[in-house]
Amino acid sequence: MTDVLQTSSVVSKLFRSEQGGHEQVVFCQDRASGLKAVIALHSTALGPALGGTRFYDYATDEEAALDALNLSRGMSYKNALAGLDHGGGKAVIIGDPEAIKSEELLLAYGRFVASLGGRYVTACDVGTYVADMDVVARENRWTTGRSPENGGAGDSSVLTAFGVFQGMRAAARSQWGEPTLRGRRVGIAGVGKVGHHLVEHLIEDGAEVVITDVRADAVDRIRARHPQISAVSDADVLIRTPLDVYAPCALGGALNDETVPALTATIVCGAANNQLAHPGVEKDLADRGILYAPDYVVNAGGVIQVADELHGFDFDRAKAKATKIFDTTAAIFDRARTDGIPPAAAADRLAEQRIADRTPAADWLRPEAG
Ligand SMILES: NC(=O)c1ccc[n+]([C@@H]2O[C@H](COP(=O)([O-])OP(=O)(O)OC[C@H]3O[C@@H](n4cnc5c(N)ncnc54)[C@H](O)[C@@H]3O)[C@@H](O)[C@H]2O)c1
Numbered sequence: 001m002t003d004v005l006q007t008s009s010v011v012s013k014l015f016r017s018e019q020g021g022h023e024q025v026v027f028c029q030d031r032a033s034g035l036k037a038v039i040a041l042h043s044t045a046l047g048p049a050l051g052g053t054r055f056y057d058y059a060t061d062e063e064a065a066l067d068a069l070n071l072s073r074g075m076s077y078k079n080a081l082a083g084l085d086h087g088g089g090k091a092v093i094i095g096d097p098e099a100i101k102s103e104e105l106l107l108a109y110g111r112f113v114a115s116l117g118g119r120y121v122t123a124c125d126v127g128t129y130v131a132d133m134d135v136v137a138r139e140n141r142w143t144t145g146r147s148p149e150n151g152g153a154g155d156s157s158v159l160t161a162f163g164v165f166q167g168m169r170a171a172a173r174s175q176w177g178e179p180t181l182r183g184r185r186v187g188i189a190g191v192g193k194v195g196h197h198l199v200e201h202l203i204e205d206g207a208e209v210v211i212t213d214v215r216a217d218a219v220d221r222i223r224a225r226h227p228q229i230s231a232v233s234d235a236d237v238l239i240r241t242p243l244d245v246y247a248p249c250a251l252g253g254a255l256n257d258e259t260v261p262a263l264t265a266t267i268v269c270g271a272a273n274n275q276l277a278h279p280g281v282e283k284d285l286a287d288r289g290i291l292y293a294p295d296y297v298v299n300a301g302g303v304i305q306v307a308d309e310l311h312g313f314d315f316d317r318a319k320a321k322a323t324k325i326f327d328t329t330a331a332i333f334d335r336a337r338t339d340g341i342p343p344a345a346a347a348d349r350l351a352e353q354r355i356a357d358r359t360p361a362a363d364w365l366r367p368e369a370g
Contacts, residue, residue, distance in 0.1 A: 010065045022069060023049075023087075026116070030108035034100050035093065037109055038065050040072035041120055042088040045355050048118055049089025050307060051075035052125030052145070053109070053136075057096040068092045074296065075303075077351040081328055082300035083321060084307045085361045089120045097127045106132055110139025118142050123306045130154075144306040153313040159301035160271055161197030163325040165205075167298030168245060168269040170329035171291050175267055179326070182206035187243040187265065189235040190250025191218045194271040194299075198249060199226065212238045213250070239263050246270070253277040255292070260284045269293035282344035293329050294347040300325060327365055 015021050023044060028037040041049040051072055058064040068090055076088025093109060113122050113136065123145035124133055130147045137143035137150065146152025168186075173179040186202050187210045188195050195213070199222055202209050209229045213219050219231045232238050235254065239246060239262050246265035248254035252274035260281060268275070268290060275295045276282055285292045301322040308318040336346035354364055 010062060010069070013066065013069050022072065024119070025065070025069070026112065027065075028109070028112040030105070030112075033102060033105035033108045034095070035105045035108045035112075036061070036095065037091055037093045037112065038068040039091040039112065039116070039120055040065075040068035040089060041116075042069075042072040042090075043076040043355060044087040044119055045076075045358050046080060046087050046361075047085035048087065048121050048142070049075070050079055050084070050086035050121040050123070050144075050303065051088060051090035052123040053091040053093060053128045053132075054125040055093040055095070055097040055101065055127030055132075058092070058094055061094060064092045064094045076355060077348060078296045078300055078303060079307075080351040080354045081297050081332075081347060082304050082307075083324055083328065083361045083364055084304065086121070086307055087355075089122075090125070091120070091122060093127075101132070103135055106135040107139055110136040110143065113142055114140035116142075121307075121310065123303075142310075144309040146309070151309070151313070153305050153309040153315075153318070155193065156302035156305045157193035158197055159305045159318060159322045160299055161194045161201065161301070162319065163301030163304070163322045164194065164198055164247070164249075164269060164271045164298045165201040166323060166326040167293045167329040168247070168267070169205075170326045170333065171245070171267045171269050171293045174330065174333045175291050180205055181245065184208070184244040185210065185242065186245040186247060187211070187232075187238045187241060188247045188249055188270070189213075189238055189254065190248065190270075190272065191222050192249070195247075195249035196222060198247060198271070199229070203229075210238065210241060210243065235259075236262075239265070248272040248275050255281050255285065257281075257284075260288065260290075263288070263290060265290065267291045267293070269298055270295070271299045273299065276344065282342040286342040291333070292343055294332065294344045297328055297332060297347050298325060324365070331365055 024041040026039040071090035079086040121142045133145045134150045148154045169179040185208045243265040245267040247270035249271045256277035304321045332347045336343040
């Protein structure tokens with residue numbers, strides 16, 4: 001009985017979800033290698049579905065399938081606003097990667113990606129790495145996030161940080177009239193791969209930076225290069241420190257019922273995924289006059305990079321696309337003002353509009369279109 005209920009929950013999400021459901025979901029099994037995977041294609045309206053492969057030890061298969069459905073839908077929105085000719089997809093491989101990941105399993109997975117004939121383009125996600133994508137790519141032409149030696153684009157955090165910086169400049173212009181962080185105090189929680197590149201952009205722009213990280217070595221590495229940067233003990237202290245901008249660059253859920261009332265910053269713009277802990281937080285931010293730059297919009301530099309890899313990676317071309325995160329973020333703030341809704345809701349509306357109209361990237365957010 002439980003099995004019947006669980007299956008029906010996945011199927012109803014698939015066909016009857018209020019967001020219009022998914023186009024295609026593929027359940028994959030290779031008994032020889034132990035591969036169990038779900039590839040979810042939410043939409044190919046704008047082009048081949050693009051999104052990474054999560055390798056995770058889910059509590060149940062049902063949970064894995066639902067995660068694939070949710071994550072692939074998120075990729076449709078992210079890719080639409082990243083200005084890519086890609087729809088949204090995501091795959092999950094079920095199991096503990098430490099225990100079951102093998103070359104045989106990754107090759108079997110690569111054959112399933114191949115079976116979709118280009119409708120799905122994969123990349124890295126939690127639990128999968130560049131070296132894994134090199135293996136998956138041996139079985140198909142639709143694998144990105146490979147190593148530079150294998151035609152890949154390498155570390156995506158460089159363009160992710162650059163994109164977050166563009167989003168922050170757009171937020172600064174909206175809040176203070178000038179697209180610069182010069183003279184502003186920016187607090188960064190998490191100075192890992194993305195956060196430490198973001199520090200460099202901000203210093204170059206003339207901002208004052210305050211950082212925190214649970215890893216002392218990450219803080220030390222920054223302060224060795226920039227001794228003027230101050231560090232605080234944790235994110236709770238950081239949000240209460242006088243700031244103009246708060247940049248969550250560590251884990252999700254940074255904006256919640258405890259942190260939003262305590263924030264001193266009037267802009268939130270960072271790389272972390274899923275910053276809003278639950279629906280309604282976006283309104284709490286707006287009610288406090290805090291401008292929130294939607295996470296999935298400003299952190300799209302990484303997906304812009306892997307999308308470029310499909311055409312033979314060209315850093316300058318990818319960077320030019322990531323520069324447009326400024327225009328997209330500005331368009332979202334405009335739409336939020338016009339419609340009287342929080343920026344997170346405005347972002348969703350813009351994405352849904354582009355998907356419904358099937359607007360090619362070349363025609364989207366042209367200057368004359370506003
Ligand atoms: N790397 C990318 O290209 C990319 C793209 C899109 C989104 N993101 C998102 O951006 C965020 C950062 O990614 P990353 O690649 O820099 O990861 P990372 O693991 O390199 O860096 C995260 C840093 O945050 C620190 N941290 C963890 N918990 C913390 C806490 N409670 N308080 C303060 N610091 C804490 C870690 O010690 C680490 O230094 C993640 O949410 C990731 O999903 C990354």
